[in-house]
Amino acid sequence: MAEGNGKRIAILALHIESNRFAPPVGRADFEEKVLLYGDEILEDAASEHPRMVGTMTGFIHAMNDAGPWTPVPIVNADVGAAGPIDHDFYLELKQEMRERLEAAMPLDGVYFGEHGAAVSTAISDPDGDLFQMARDVVGPNVPIISTLDLHTNISEEMVSATDALIIYRTNPHVDQYERGMEASGVMHELLGNVTPTTAFIRLPLVAPQVTQLTASGPYGEIIDYGQTLIDDTVMNISIAGGFTYGDTPENGMAFLVTTRDDMTRAQSICRDLAERVWNYRERFTPNLTSLEDCIAGAVARGEDPSEPSIIIADVADNPGGGGRGNTAWLLEGLYEAKAKGVILAVFNDAALAAEAHEHGVGATFDARFNRDEADQYSNQFTAEATVLALSDGNIVGRDPGSRKNMSIDLGPTAALQVGTVTVIVISIRQQCIDPGYFENFGVSVTDARTVVVKSRGHFRAGFLPYFPPERVIECDAPGLTSPNLDNFDWTGFQRPIYPLDQDAEWTPPDW
Ligand SMILES: [Zn+2]
Structure with a gap:
């Protein structure tokens, strides 16, 4: 590793998929899984059997391979799927991240290995909140990118506070390491002054989790179709299936198209993808x-x-x-x-x-x-x-x-x-x-x-x-x-939402 020269890139993650109906989790639960600070992150990435998710190790390994850089490891907090994160612990974690980021300035870039479906006991979108915290620290001109699980619930703030979001394309997730590597490539492009432009649509559609497989079926088809549109202009197409049990206003299948400075193209593809899925939404029906x-x-x-x-x-x-x-x-x-x-x-x-x-x-x-x-x-x-x-x-x-x-x-x-x-x-x-x-x-x-x-x-x-x-x-x-959505007392969704509300409607944005 070429530490000590090259661009200074911060690395951090809150990795939690929060089921709002499950018991809350705090520091002890994260410590039982993976809670790493500073150099512990690089040591784990370099170990034979890392404990961090593949996106983190994939990003770090690809950055190492690409040439000199200065990794600035901050915090990796990973508890996997659980209940909501205890809000007091969330605030502690956020403060630890902020202090370490501030101490590390000046930074050239920030990489998050986020899951993207966090909920705290007080707020519905800690991921967007953390991205905005990082934006506040580094300012508007330093690239911030994050990889995300495809069970992420994408908020407006997650999109506005970052430059690019890269979501897994496989379920079961077999491309985490690859997506981490892809994030390294995107980071290099942004450091090289490529301007990313992202179009974002979220549909009022909570697809039951068992309908979000990617080898076949409606979700896999739209992901595959999206990948056929990648070219010199289109940098990344990410489609979030979403995590239903978060029960948040940010729930709903989401489409992110990031181009190299071509917003018209990003919007046209994004709208096309969302319209296709909306037109076959009845296919997201479990077969239990x-x-x-x-x-x-x-x-x-x-x-x-x-x-x-x-x-x-x-x-x-x-x-x-x-x-x-x-x-x-x-x-x-x-x-x-x-x-x-x-x-x-x-x-x-x-x-x-x-x-x-x-x-x-x-x-x-x-x-x-x-x-x-x-x-x-x-x-x-x-x-x-x-x-x-x-x-x-x-x-x-x-x-x-x-x-x-x-x-x-x-x-x-x-x-x-x-x-x-x-x-x-x-x-x-x-x-x-x-x-x-x-x-x-x-x-x-x-x-x-x-x-x-x-x-x-x-x-x-x-x-x-x-x-x-x-x-x-x-x-x-x-x-x-x-997956039987009638078994839960949903209170967080923006209603109407399909399939809970069969008559839910959606109109494509008038971009
Ligand atoms: Zn997942």
């Missing part, structure tokens, strides 16, 4: 399978080994969307139906994992699942369990995308046999996105007739070699991340 039918399908697979195995996604309890990873409806149903050959991964329950560690391998005890958090979104379940394996829960991600090669800490972990169901119980909330989440504990994916994952869609990349899309079943169970 009832809990009863999921259980019946698992029983049938257990009875007939000639049938191909299936994977059931408990999409309503997705820790990757702020779910707690501890609802037991599927577990209870599969246990009672005695469905054979079932692996359920991963169940987040630190108290139960600790109890299994106390009992030891081979012990049998009454396992009380979700003893601490039962509410309208999550139930309890008790059954006799035998401890199959125990572990400290440190694994290395192997899915081809967002977690590949990353260190993942599940906390104390136990594999339990509960009737016919093998359950992996973890202590640090995660979604299961590759078979390593249970194969590390001696449970093989190829032995299963049915795998149940608590994940909305990110498991698809890591499990694709075992379960092609036609063998993936999305379960309509209750939970904090149910």
Whole structure:
């Protein structure tokens, strides 16, 4: 790394996807995940198994490769998907970022590795607020760019305070590192005096999360179409699916077209993209399978080994969307139906994992699942369990995308046999996105007739070699991340909004 000369680029991130219906998070929750200050950020990016998201490492690595620069690492606060960020902690974090940015002046550029769906316990748009804070510090002429998860809710302030926003184009997210590298390229263009112009449209459309896959379907089609329009003038086209459970006035599928100083072109493409999606908005309709039918399908697979195995996604309890990873409806149903050959991964329950560690391998005890958090979104379940394996829960991600090669800490972990169901119980909330989440504990994916994952869609990349899309079943169970939008009491959206309001209307901007 060529530190000490070249452009001075600040690097910082608040990385949180806030489910407004989930419990708030504060400093301790971030410390349990990834809270890095100053040089810790560069050390992590240089390590064999970084803990930061791929956009941060991709940006830093690409900047290193591009020539001399002076990285100015500020703060990386990453808790992943959770509830709202406690507002007092948010203000502390913002102040720490501001002080470090001010101390680092003069800066030549600012890079944010933001997620873009933060909500605090007091405000709906901390991301825009942080971007504006950075703008206030560096002034109008220093480029500020950010990468964003495609589950970002784009606010007017996020657009106005920055020069370019670069959103993932894949879901499951397998292009985070690439988008970080792209941000390095954009940063160099802006340092080289290219003037970016961005057109922005947000539709009154909250697409249920399961309809936002990119390999096929309405969302993937519009992203692919957008990429055909990239040329010497069009720098970036980003389309945000949005994160429904943020429940904010900034919710709605969003279109950002950034050109090299050609606003007319940016606006014309942006309007075209938004009109296309609005005209086929009814295609963003989930195709869920009832809990009863999921259980019946698992029983049938257990009875007939000639049938191909299936994977059931408990999409309503997705820790990757702020779910707690501890609802037991599927577990209870599969246990009672005695469905054979079932692996359920991963169940987040630190108290139960600790109890299994106390009992030891081979012990049998009454396992009380979700003893601490039962509410309208999550139930309890008790059954006799035998401890199959125990572990400290440190694994290395192997899915081809967002977690590949990353260190993942599940906390104390136990594999339990509960009737016919093998359950992996973890202590640090995660979604299961590759078979390593249970194969590390001696449970093989190829032995299963049915795998149940608590994940909305990110498991698809890591499990694709075992379960092609036609063998993936999305379960309509209750939970904090149910795609069934009627299950929630929405208060934040600007109404009317489709599909909650079927008669919602939208008129293209009169640019
Ligand atoms: Zn996402």
